[in-house]
Amino acid sequence: MYDYLIVGAGFAGSVMAERLARGSNCKVLLVDRRPHVGGNAYDHYDDAGILVHRYGPHIFHTNSDEVFAYLSRFTTWRPYEHRVLASVDRQLLPIPINLDTVNRLYGLELTSDGLEAYFRQVAEPRPQVRNSEDVVVGKVGRDLYEKFVRNYTRKQWGLDPSQLDPSVLGRIPTRTNRDDRYFTDKHQAMPRHGFTRMFERMLDHPSIHVLLQTDYRDVQRQVRWRQMVYTGPVDEFFEFRFGKLPYRSLEFRHETVAKEWHQTVAVVNHPNEHDYTRVTEFKHLTGQRHHHTSVVYEYPRAEGDPYYPIPRPENALLYQRYQALAEATPRVHFVGRLATYRYYNMDQVVGQALTLYTRLAGLDRRAREGAARRGTLPLLLPAATADASPLTT
Ligand code: FAD
Ligand code: UDP
Numbered sequence: 021m022y023d024y025l026i027v028g029a030g031f032a033g034s035v036m037a038e039r040l041a042r043g044s045n046c047k048v049l050l051v052d053r054r055p056h057v058g059g060n061a062y063d064h065y066d067d068a069g070i071l072v073h074r075y076g077p078h079i080f081h082t083n084s085d086e087v088f089a090y091l092s093r094f095t096t097w098r099p100y101e102h103r104v105l106a107s108v109d110r111q112l113l114p115i116p117i118n119l120d121t122v123n124r125l126y127g128l129e130l131t132s133d134g135l136e137a138y139f140r141q142v143a144e145p146r147p148q149v150r151n152s153e154d155v156v157v158g159k160v161g162r163d164l165y166e167k168f169v170r171n172y173t174r175k176q177w178g179l180d181p182s183q184l185d186p187s188v189l190g191r192i193p194t195r196t197n198r199d200d201r202y203f204t205d206k207h208q209a210m211p212r213h214g215f216t217r218m219f220e221r222m223l224d225h226p227s228i229h230v231l232l233q234t235d236y237r238d239v240q241r242q243v244r245w246r247q248m249v250y251t252g253p254v255d256e257f258f259e260f261r262f263g264k265l266p267y268r269s270l271e272f273r274h275e276t277v278a279k280e281w282h283q284t285v286a287v288v289n290h291p292n293e294h295d296y297t298r299v300t301e302f303k304h305l306t307g308q309r310h311h312h313t314s315v316v317y318e319y320p321r322a323e324g325d326p327y328y329p330i331p332r333p334e335n336a337l338l339y340q341r342y343q344a345l346a347e348a349t350p351r352v353h354f355v356g357r358l359a360t361y362r363y364y365n366m367d368q369v370v371g372q373a374l375t376l377y378t379r380l381a382g383l384d385r386r387a388r389e390g391a392a393r394r395g396t397l398p399l400l401l402p403a404a405t406a407d408a409s410p411l412t413t
Contacts, residue, residue, distance in 0.1 A: 023246050040380075046227065052233075057219045071214055075327070080366060081102070082205055087370045107289065143159055149186050153182040169291070247352070267327065297320060342361070
């Protein structure tokens with residue numbers, strides 16, 4: 021008998037498994053249909069012995085001290101600040117757009133004040149920011165939008181920026197200084213020995229049983245469990261009752277090149293040429309030294325594994341219908357990027373899972389207290405152990 025059947029061994033499922041086992045003394049069965057843990061953050065050594073991310077580049081960054089402290093229990097870190105160049109007009113220019121981007125693109129020598137004045141001049145007023153085109157054109161004008169954003173976005177999403185929520189391009193800031201970091205979060209670092217090693221340490225507990233290459237539907241009736249945590253696609257859970265929720269997919273072309281370095285930064289974006297959107301060279305992320313180097317090209321696809329929920333109003337409406345079903349489904353808890361249809365980064369998924377755990381542990385505590393008062397047996401879970409962590413309730 022398991023207290024929890026957890027579907028999916030990515031961040032959402034693994035954090036839940038770890039917390040429930042270590043924090044609440046639960047017995048957990050964690051299943052994933054892939055042959056490995058880690059979900060999309062899985063990394064491994066390729067044939068050349070280079071650490072690569074199978075499902076595209078994963079760079080950890082967060083402003084949350086709580087999330088960072090939590091993950092730091094399972095890994096040490098390699099400080100890493102991400103920098104990206106975009107190939108535009110035969111130059112490699114910093115993205116997010118900053119002072120150097122504009123000066124080098126147009127052959128100018130603007131100061132920060134000059135760039136602010138320039139943006140005021142070229143920006144098209146958008147009193148209401150309704151979509152991702154408005155976000156960018158309203159800040160930096162049409163030319164920069166067309167050179168850096170429109171085509172990349174059309175390739176990545178199969179949609180024009182005007183068809184996507186403001187939140188998509190809201191991810192990328194615009195700067196008038198020379199800061200060329202992709203992220204400005206308080207914590208920016210990579211797990212020193214990789215994501216997979218971190219997951220293995222999270223899940224190394226006698227009460228966590230991991231079953232790989234297994235669809236939960238093949239075991240859910242064969243094992244006994246009290247509650248389920250589901251982290252797969254929410255529409256699939258309900259057998260697409262209201263139709264398919266749109267997800268964007270990617271095809272990854274991994275390559276090892278017989279030279280030490282391929283490009284000067286970890287990621288080069290290609291908004292306007294090629295079928296791929298970006299090229300990532302992993303050694304920049306991991307700090308590994310090797311006489312060869314491994315890279316991955318990302319080709320956006322309409323079909324394939326669901327990687328990106330697509331943020332636009334009609335999809336949000338469809339998701340709301342599934343969300344209502346999810347909330348009305350007893351004993352099943354939905355968490356993670358696919359199960360809650362949110363374009364979340366890793367740290368947001370960890371935060372979401374920690375919040376769910378806190379809620380479940382609180383419910384359990386109240387159930388046990390009620391049971392003790394009534395003199396009956398606990399309803400849901402065995403007693404929580406004294407885990408000294410501030411994250412447990
Ligand atoms: P997932 O990692 O998708 O895990 C869900 C798991 O559930 C999967 O392993 C799947 O196999 C399993 N599953 C589904 N259905 C079933 C079933 N029926 N039975 C059994 N198992 C099932 N975030 C960042 O913070 N920084 C980045 O740089 C970054 N880069 C990204 C790049 C790409 C190309 C992509 C696609 C995402 C990126 N992300 C990044 C986001 C990050 O991958 C997610 O936030 C995070 O991995 C989500 O974790 P999750 O557990 O919700 O989902
Ligand atoms: N984007 C763009 N040009 C770029 C980089 C990003 O137009 O050079 C847009 C694109 O729509 C992309 C979104 O901004 O999907 C978010 O970019 P991010 O790098 O956060 O994407 P992710 O790493 O999640 O794929």
